[in-house]
Amino acid sequence: MSIFRFKCMLCFVVVVLWTVACSFSSFLPSFSATPVVVAPTPVLPSPTVTLSFGSLQAPASPTPAVGFSVRTHPDGSLYVGDQVSLEVLPPDGFETDNKSVEVQFQGQVLGAQPFRPFGIAERQQATFFWIWDTAELSAGAHVLTFVVQPDGFSWTETFTLRPATEVPSPEPAARWESLTSDCCLIYYITGTDAHRDLEFLVEMAEGEAERVEAHFGVPFQERIPLTFLPRVLGHGGFAWDGVYVSYLDENYAGGATRQVIHHEMVHWLDARQGGDLRPSILVEGLAVYLSGGHFKEEPILPRAAALLDLNWYIPLRELTDAFYTSQHEIGYLQAAALVAYLIKTFGWERFDDFYRDIHPAADGKQSSALEIALQKHFGLRLEALEADFLVFLRAQDVDDAHRADIRLTVAFYDTLRRYQQRFDPSAYFLSAWLPDIAEMRRRGIVADLLRRPRAPINQKIEGLLIAADVALRAGDYAATESLLRQVMTLLEQ
Numbered sequence: 001m002s003i004f005r006f007k008c009m010l011c012f013v014v015v016v017l018w019t020v021a022c023s024f025s026s027f028l029p030s031f032s033a034t035p036v037v038v039a040p041t042p043v044l045p046s047p048t049v050t051l052s053f054g055s056l057q058a059p060a061s062p063t064p065a066v067g068f069s070v071r072t073h074p075d076g077s078l079y080v081g082d083q084v085s086l087e088v089l090p091p092d093g094f095e096t097d098n099k100s101v102e103v104q105f106q107g108q109v110l111g112a113q114p115f116r117p118f119g120i121a122e123r124q125q126a127t128f129f130w131i132w133d134t135a136e137l138s139a140g141a142h143v144l145t146f147v148v149q150p151d152g153f154s155w156t157e158t159f160t161l162r163p164a165t166e167v168p169s170p171e172p173a174a175r176w177e178s179l180t181s182d183c184c185l186i187y188y189i190t191g192t193d194a195h196r197d198l199e200f201l202v203e204m205a206e207g208e209a210e211r212v213e214a215h216f217g218v219p220f221q222e223r224i225p226l227t228f229l230p231r232v233l234g235h236g237g238f239a240w241d242g243v244y245v246s247y248l249d250e251n252y253a254g255g256a257t258r259q260v261i262h263h264e265m266v267h268w269l270d271a272r273q274g275g276d277l278r279p280s281i282l283v284e285g286l287a288v289y290l291s292g293g294h295f296k297e298e299p300i301l302p303r304a305a306a307l308l309d310l311n312w313y314i315p316l317r318e319l320t321d322a323f324y325t326s327q328h329e330i331g332y333l334q335a336a337a338l339v340a341y342l343i344k345t346f347g348w349e350r351f352d353d354f355y356r357d358i359h360p361a362a363d364g365k366q367s368s369a370l371e372i373a374l375q376k377h378f379g380l381r382l383e384a385l386e387a388d389f390l391v392f393l394r395a396q397d398v399d400d401a402h403r404a405d406i407r408l409t410v411a412f413y414d415t416l417r418r419y420q421q422r423f424d425p426s427a428y429f430l431s432a433w434l435p436d437i438a439e440m441r442r443r444g445i446v447a448d449l450l451r452r453p454r455a456p457i458n459q460k461i462e463g464l465l466i467a468a469d470v471a472l473r474a475g476d477y478a479a480t481e482s483l484l485r486q487v488m489t490l491l492e493q
């Protein structure tokens with residue numbers, strides 16, 4: 001669950017620690033049999049956008065604008081009063097170096113942004129946060145002009161604003177609120193499920209903060225900024241300038257609020273214990289290990305050993321150097337088992353000394369940095385550590401339930417990500433729409449988090465995913481598989 005927000009993501013310079021991510025499975029024939037991430041999505045145009053390349057102008061360059069797509073935020077319909085953000089995505093093969101996009105409205109330049117990497121996927125795009133203030137506009141169609149510089153070609157797109165009176169509940173009254181508890185500074189939006197369940201959530205946060213302190217053996221030195229999001233983003237949690245947890249009745253990413261809070265609080269406390277370079281595999285491994293599981297409390301070692309039976313084990317060097325783009329559930333589980341193995345073998349203090357004494361290697365690879373520290377602290381090459389780790393895993397008692405549960409856990413999250421890529425792309429972890437939430441609070445913006453796709457297909461699939469999660473947590477593997485097959489059928493239509 002961790003990611004380098006906008007190291008990758010929007011050029012913000014903060015570390016984001018996700019709760020989960022990636023894709024595949026063998027439970028259905030249509031899935032890839034290889035544990036690799038599905039490539040970042042073909043992005044769907046917003047339903048409110050009318051692509052109007054008919055008005056394309058090509059003054060200075062023969063480069064066609066056809067193939068550019070524009071996504072709007074908030075998701076879904078736009079309403080008078082929205083502060084609209086835009087993502088401009090170039091067509092495949094378009095050379096974006098040293099190019100930018102300028103957005104014009106009614107003869108005025110709203111802003112210009114260069115193409116640059118966005119999200120974990122580092123997708124090239126021009127991103128405009130809250131660039132178009134529609135507060136003074138009338139309902140109806142409005143035209144924005146997009147100009148690619150220095151090429152000079154342009155095109156227009158028409159957006160329809162619905163009347164402000166039609167904005168969906170809990171808007172327009174919804175607003176940011178906060179409260180202070182012993183552990184946390186808690187942020188939420190009024191009128192949401194988190195607001196309704198606030199007392200329960202505060203109690204949960206207090207309990208998890210105490211457990212994290214006990215696991216770590218050190219106290220939090222400051223209150224943790226903890227924000228409850230009324231929308232699924234990624235897999236339901238991340239940490240960056242605070243801890244962010246999705247909380248909504250229709251949380252199709254799994255009912256793991258307590259686990260996610262714990263995981264992200266571990267990241268928060270871990271980051272404050274120092275360390276020059278903390279490799280992602282150990283950051284996430286530690287969070288899962290100290291949380292007693294990834295999305296639920298689970299027997300980490302036998303489940304990791306089950307990966308060997310399934311031929312899903314990822315070699316450590318490969319996993320270390322591509323942690324967030326490796327199959328997500330497998331990577332996190334292996335990482336947790338590795339941390340468990342290191343702590344069991346060398347003890348917490350020696351592990352912690354090693355973990356806090358890892359430094360960037362000359363080749364820039366996390367595996368090289370890890371190996372230098374392994375040699376310094378334990379006299380081990382990475383391959384030697386891996387050989388011992390595999391012997392340790394093969395000695396675990398693995399039963400059919402372990403294999404079935406991890407197989408279907410992988411299948412569940414692969415299916416979920418496929419759903420996000422096709423029908424809820426703003427939530428897909430590799431290119432999720434994660435604006436600066438502190439800035440949203442300052443500006444009083446809530447719509448980017450409140451609005452999400454609610455078409456019948458969204459409701460149908462999300463309902464099936466929620467049911468599959470319940471079945472999986474109950475150990476009803478036949479029902480889980482059946483429900484996931486239903487989702488896949490819908491996704492393939």
Ligand SMILES: [Zn+2]
Nearest residue numbers: 001002017018
């Ligand atoms: Zn994490």
